[in-house]
Amino acid sequence: MELDDVKISRAIIESFMEDFIDYTDIDVAIVGGGPSGLVAGYYLAKADFKVALFERKLSIGGGMWGGGMMFNKIVVQEESKRILDEFGIGSQKYDDDYYVADSVECVSTLCSKATQAGLKIFNLISIEDVMMKESKDVAGLVLNWSAVEMGRLHVDPLTIRTKAVIDATGHDCEVVKVVEKKVGPKLNTETGTIMGEKPMWAEVGEKALMDNTKEAYPGLYVTGMAANAVYGSPRMGPIFGGMLLSGERIAEILIEKLK
């Protein structure tokens, strides 16, 4: 077989364009490919929803690769061990009720199992805005290449339509920030605004996360670290059980809502 350079290019362009067009009108769009976004995407795809995840960076995985302070291990608590098991991620028991897992195995397996379940991942794309119509519900996402953002080039974005958006952007809760800027203090929080992440306190941060995992504004749902940042709860350091459970929880909420 003789290799045709141009045929290789055409195969890539055609296949990508086909996917990209196919995902301009979807059920759920997830912003951010950290642990919570990947787990949410896995369960939604498994339930047969048309779901895409947009990640700004080249690599998927967010803050999970580096474990704690670059010791590439993560800890999960007893309650969330079943999610590691669901994905087939190995872990070692530590002192009865903690489990330690390899962060590289975690990220690569979450990514692999989620895409195999049907989650479509677009990397190198940043969400810069949302679409809203008369109702002011979030009805779509405004995207651009991360390279455009990084190069500060003046290039207009493109838009996709979606029934629901999940902000899984971590500490920065970027999508909620955009919405707050556009609509003012109308978020579903005590103050109507983003309440801001509180200091480290794993015990409270992990517990609060489950309550904070919800619809923060019509059409816009929060999961993972973004949920604690929006609802004013503590950070929790390199314990990742809550991130996994929060991803699962937001998927359950949306499966119920959209079915």
Ligand code: 48H
């Ligand atoms: C496209 C975007 C955009 C955008 C951001 O930070 P993450 O790993 O998020 P979570 O919530 O799944 O996990 C949090 C965890 O990693 C963590 O930081 C913990 C547990 N911290 C505790 C502590 O005390 O510090 O991933 C978010 C992803 C990243 O990959 C970003 O690049 C991406 O979202 N992202 N992608 N468009 N506008 N903003």
Ligand code: FE2
């Ligand atoms: Fe963090």
